[in-house]
Amino acid sequence: MNFAAPLLLGLGALAAPIVVLYILKVRRRDVRVPYLRLWEQLVVDTKARSLFKRLKRLYSLLLQLLILASLVLAIAQPDFDLKSNEKESIVLLLDCSASMLTVEDGAEGAPDRARFELMLERAREFVEGRSREDEMLIAAVSDRVDVLVPFNRSKLRLREALARVVPTKRALDVAAGLAFAREVTADRAAPVVLFLSDGNAGTVPKALEGQTNASFVPIGATRENAAILRFTARKNESLGTDYLLAVLKNFGAEALETRLELSRDGNVIAVEPIQLPPGEEVSWSKKLTLDEGGTLRLALDHKDAFSVDDEAFAVVRPVRLRKIGLVVAEEDQAAPFLVAFQAMIELVSEASFFTTVAQYATMTELRREADITICVGVVPEGLPARGNLILMDTPIPDFLPATESGRDPKPTVWDWDREHLLNRYLNYRDLPIPPARIVQLEGGEALVTGYDGPLISAFDLTERRVVHIGFDMTAELFPFRLAFPMLLRNAIAWFEAEEDVLFEPTYAPGATISPLRRITDAAPTVTFLRDDAPVEVALAPQEGRFYFADTEQPGAYVFRIDERNYPAAVNLFDPLESDLAPSEATGDALAGTAHRSLFNRDLWALLAALGLALWALEWVTFHRRITE
Amino acid sequence: MAQSTRRERPALLFDGDFLRRLEVLNVVAKKIFSGLLRADRKSVKKGSSAEFADHRQYVAGDDPRHIDWHLFGRLEEVFLKLYREEENLHLTVLLDVSESMDAGRTHKLNYATYVGAALAYIGMANMDAVNVLPFTKRLNDGLWGVKGRGKVFRLFEFLQGVQPSGETEMAPAFREFIGRERRRGVVVVLSDFYDVDGFQQALKYLRFLKHQVYVVHIVDREEASPDLRGDLRLVDSETGTAREINVTDGLLARYKEAFEAHAGEVESFCIRNEFGYVRALTDVPFDDLVLGILRRGGLVG
Numbered sequence: 001m002n003f004a005a006p007l008l009l010g011l012g013a014l015a016a017p018i019v020v021l022y023i024l025k026v027r028r029r030d031v032r033v034p035y036l037r038l039w040e041q042l043v044v045d046t047k048a049r050s051l052f053k054r055l056k057r058l059y060s061l062l063l064q065l066l067i068l069a070s071l072v073l074a075i076a077q078p079d080f081d082l083k084s085n086e087k088e089s090i091v092l093l094l095d096c097s098a099s100m101l102t103v104e105d106g107a108e109g110a111p112d113r114a115r116f117e118l119m120l121e122r123a124r125e126f127v128e129g130r131s132r133e134d135e136m137l138i139a140a141v142s143d144r145v146d147v148l149v150p151f152n153r154s155k156l157r158l159r160e161a162l163a164r165v166v167p168t169k170r171a172l173d174v175a176a177g178l179a180f181a182r183e184v185t186a187d188r189a190a191p192v193v194l195f196l197s198d199g200n201a202g203t204v205p206k207a208l209e210g211q212t213n214a215s216f217v218p219i220g221a222t223r224e225n226a227a228i229l230r231f232t233a234r235k236n237e238s239l240g241t242d243y244l245l246a247v248l249k250n251f252g253a254e255a256l257e258t259r260l261e262l263s264r265d266g267n268v269i270a271v272e273p274i275q276l277p278p279g280e281e282v283s284w285s286k287k288l289t290l291d292e293g294g295t296l297r298l299a300l301d302h303k304d305a306f307s308v309d310d311e312a313f314a315v316v317r318p319v320r321l322r323k324i325g326l327v328v329a330e331e332d333q334a335a336p337f338l339v340a341f342q343a344m345i346e347l348v349s350e351a352s353f354f355t356t357v358a359q360y361a362t363m364t365e366l367r368r369e370a371d372i373t374i375c376v377g378v379v380p381e382g383l384p385a386r387g388n389l390i391l392m393d394t395p396i397p398d399f400l401p402a403t404e405s406g407r408d409p410k411p412t413v414w415d416w417d418r419e420h421l422l423n424r425y426l427n428y429r430d431l432p433i434p435p436a437r438i439v440q441l442e443g444g445e446a447l448v449t450g451y452d453g454p455l456i457s458a459f460d461l462t463e464r465r466v467v468h469i470g471f472d473m474t475a476e477l478f479p480f481r482l483a484f485p486m487l488l489r490n491a492i493a494w495f496e497a498e499e500d501v502l503f504e505p506t507y508a509p510g511a512t513i514s515p516l517r518r519i520t521d522a523a524p525t526v527t528f529l530r531d532d533a534p535v536e537v538a539l540a541p542q543e544g545r546f547y548f549a550d551t552e553q554p555g556a557y558v559f560r561i562d563e564r565n566y567p568a569a570v571n572l573f574d575p576l577e578s579d580l581a582p583s584e585a586t587g588d589a590l591a592g593t594a595h596r597s598l599f600n601r602d603l604w605a606l607l608a609a610l611g612l613a614l615w616a617l618e619w620v621t622f623h624r625r626i627t628e
Numbered sequence: 629m630a631q632s633t634r635r636e637r638p639a640l641l642f643d644g645d646f647l648r649r650l651e652v653l654n655v656v657a658k659k660i661f662s663g664l665l666r667a668d669r670k671s672v673k674k675g676s677s678a679e680f681a682d683h684r685q686y687v688a689g690d691d692p693r694h695i696d697w698h699l700f701g702r703l704e705e706v707f708l709k710l711y712r713e714e715e716n717l718h719l720t721v722l723l724d725v726s727e728s729m730d731a732g733r734t735h736k737l738n739y740a741t742y743v744g745a746a747l748a749y750i751g752m753a754n755m756d757a758v759n760v761l762p763f764t765k766r767l768n769d770g771l772w773g774v775k776g777r778g779k780v781f782r783l784f785e786f787l788q789g790v791q792p793s794g795e796t797e798m799a800p801a802f803r804e805f806i807g808r809e810r811r812r813g814v815v816v817v818l819s820d821f822y823d824v825d826g827f828q829q830a831l832k833y834l835r836f837l838k839h840q841v842y843v844v845h846i847v848d849r850e851e852a853s854p855d856l857r858g859d860l861r862l863v864d865s866e867t868g869t870a871r872e873i874n875v876t877d878g879l880l881a882r883y884k885e886a887f888e889a890h891a892g893e894v895e896s897f898c899i900r901n902e903f904g905y906v907r908a909l910t911d912v913p914f915d916d917l918v919l920g921i922l923r924r925g926g927l928v929g
Binding site: 030037038040042 | 727728729731820822824848851854856858859860861862863864865866867869870871872873879882883886887890
């Protein structure tokens, strides 16, 4: 037996004053009586009992010493830990990731309980059972580590920490949790790390392999689960079509036949059957035209123990008509462009215009503003400050990081960037190219390169994007005349990406959403659902950026900026969280300490109760009568 | 009754208020005595030597031996003859001033002194010769033969000087008394009678001289029913003798029985010997006690 507070055993020295007080107490109180003889007549009878009374008084002393011993032992907190007398520094890592929300079936009529609750229950048992000399740190681990209480011996504070912890819908970062544990226990003499988790598809026990003083305490037993692991909506900017792609997986042992429900902005637009064989991933896709955009929700019509991954969200950007301004040196240069615009009627706004350089100079600044200004042969004065540019066979303007070094009368394509959006569907191989300007790039990127230099270049400036084409694509060469509209569509798509794609396609729960580029709106808002009720939050951007972190709940978050909606989706999409299969425990630290704790917890209380009971007995038997 | 240390005895207050209370007692006593007292007194000295003083109407209950038959013959009415000598009564107050009278929560000695003072005052106011004699195991210095209301302050002064001391031994003290006071009279004994072996003999001395004896047994109520518990060291107030006693409920009950037995023994002894007896509880106002004594007529029995 050892003691949690051995120094307090020093209180046993109080036995000395008790004995002294006892001696003082048994010194009888003098009472003056008028006539002692009356008493003496009676005392003769009581003499026979004096020995018993002396013993009785001795019992009083013994009882008092027993009371003291009981109370001192209770305060010193005896501990029957036969394993070790060493004071431990325990790090209790609580898995607060999404999978801990899995509901486990209650055994034999007991209510169903989430893994998170089961974990807290075990953690509480553990905390109650530990020796008060052990110091303990409790941390909640999800995709980050939150210290609930630093190393502490106060059970009250540990209990409070356990009362504060809440589950999340985030993924689990096992490495971060263990790295944290290693760091905080680096200078501790007897560190013990306990990871209470459902195993995170076996990653937790695997990470703990070979680590002494680190144990995995498994929580939960359920394994059946079907999940949506990926769901995206992609718009073909060139064709204006939306593709929906999803990946699903049945983590259970039995085949699952169910339905997928697709809804846009809360309205169901499709329901399709789907079969999910056990252990296999299944891809699902759908082609739609969603010009108006919106938020999509894909849901499995199947109830399982873990519901977070049974639905997924994606956003579809609406199609926006672009105002295009065409500035040509000569009026007849406009004809092929106008034909191309006719072919792009779903992209081009009626407000678009074409003009010659001379007329352009007379236009108001407001009139000149356009989403895309196409300059053919010349760069006019007074270009608007905003709006993207396509410069075709024009001199290099000052605002582009490039210079023109001459003219190649017969350029040949040497290579082109096949991955670039601007070159989608285009093949420049063996194409005859009209005479082109020889450009030396100081910035930007070459999309099509000839032997003397880039023929087509893209510039991603701070204010705008610019495509410079070093030759006239509308010249009489047939392939280019044919390809020109496609290049124009691709250019619009590239510009679009800059203009309309403000957020990532999807974010993980708890991630911070921040716009990919600076915004101009001083008072943006975000709207999202909480408990099925819409919530609108005003954001406060600084220097064109804001940071929104209340994304614990998967779903669609619609940001309103500059009177336009920019939706963003939050999804779990973590196969390790969706894989609920229980893992095997490593080590038995919790079981051992639970045994140890039962003793430890109850013994001091029993001793305290014994002390109080003895006190009451002593008082009733002796003190009450003597002090009157 | 019991105290761990001796407590200061409060000073006796023979003030104007006390005097007024005595006067009230005296007036009441006169009403009681008028026509009753003297006739009811047994003639101590029967015979011719008695000086005739007056006549009064016969009332039922009067001793027919005192009827003046001469007057009856002349007037055909029944009168009693009254004698002056019978009025000159000798009243002796024997006051126990032992230490036991000063023990307990109330001071029995003060109470006894007030009672003694009241009786002495009534006696002096009626021209009786009064002795006030403190005693322990012998007679202490006392007041002998004071008469008249004018001596009352001398009486008070004397009583204020009385201090408790010593042990109670009534027999030698009373024997000394009868040796010094040969005249018969009324003797009032004010004592707690903590002389278990000696009080009978003492009272017998008084009876021997045919005194009219009146016993006032002074009792502190807490002395009769002490509130004691536990392991105590009881110290005798008179002798200083100590005894360690564990006072239990059972022992306490037996003590009460023993006390009652002792008081009963005193009372029964008095009754057997035709002494007046009253148990005076110290929480009863002394004038009420005196009034009760007078009304019961014990003093003139």
